[in-house]
Amino acid sequence: MKDELPTRVLSALVGAGLLLLVLWAGTPLILPTLVLVLWLGGLELRDMLARRGVALNLPLFFLGGVLLFLFSLPPLYWHFPQVPWREVALGLFLMAAFSYELLRGADLTRLAFTLLAFLYLPWSLGYVLLLRETPDGALGLWTLSLPIVASFATDIGAYFAGRAWGRRKLAPEISPGKTVEGSFGGIAFSFLALLLYTGLVREVFPFGLLELWLFSLLLSLAAQLGDLAESMLKRYCGVKDSGSFLPGHGGLLDRIDSLLFTFPLTYFLVVLFT
Known part of the structure; x- marks a missing residue:
């Protein structure tokens, strides 16, 4: 445990420094970072669930997450405040997930866990983009x-x-x-x-x-x-x-x-x- 402490501290310092850089840079760096986090987090979720024999629709999860990030960009809310952009992205993802299962075997377990993963990761992370511009840049x-x-x-x-x-x-x-x-x-x-x-x-x-x-x-x-x-x-x-x-x-x-x-x-x- 003591041997791991220097590694843990060094990793934490490097991670904190990178996080500060990303947040300071704003949307141009936050958006691609969120996409990377989405991909890596999705792989972790897929591998964990596979141990229980549960499949995750990773391509749909990833594409839906990227769409949600794009629909969380503050300029959309500035120019079209009457449109609930994130809810639109969620609705499109839900319809796409159901459509996929209707065409590819109706695996309701895969559908349920893919929707859970979508709400757990990209839905939550999308608020980073909104917070970074609240109340302004x-x-x-x-x-x-x-x-x-x-x-x-x-x-x-x-x-x-x-x-x-x-x-x-x-x-x-x-x-x-x-x-x-x-x-x-x-x-x-x-x-x-x-x-x-x-x-x-x-x-x-x-x-x-x-x-x-x-x-x-x-x-x-x-x-x-x-x-x-x-x-x-x-x-x-x-x-x-x-x-x-x-x-x-x-x-x-x-x-x-x-x-x-x-x-x-x-x-x-x-x-x-x-």
């Missing part, structure tokens, strides 16, 4: 950073609080290592991290203390739910990690599981708060 970088700070702080707080005080299991059937005490530690550390972060850029986030507490609570709970959701999927498939994307850190989905729930929630909350 300059301030959007700070908006997009909120779920990232909250998710990372939750993971750190839950880890150390769980090691120090963890006694009661949070979800023993899904993730035996997680504890109720760790969960509360993640919530508390997420609030402190967001309090410090938003205090440094106060003009961007004019939150009151009560609003910030509610914001951080919901994001922390969403981050933990995302972590548990992926743990549930891995347990169903009988794997420890979703893949081996980052040395010492497991698969790509293992790294972004909490963000898949915090990205959409942040967009909803920011729209409501502002």
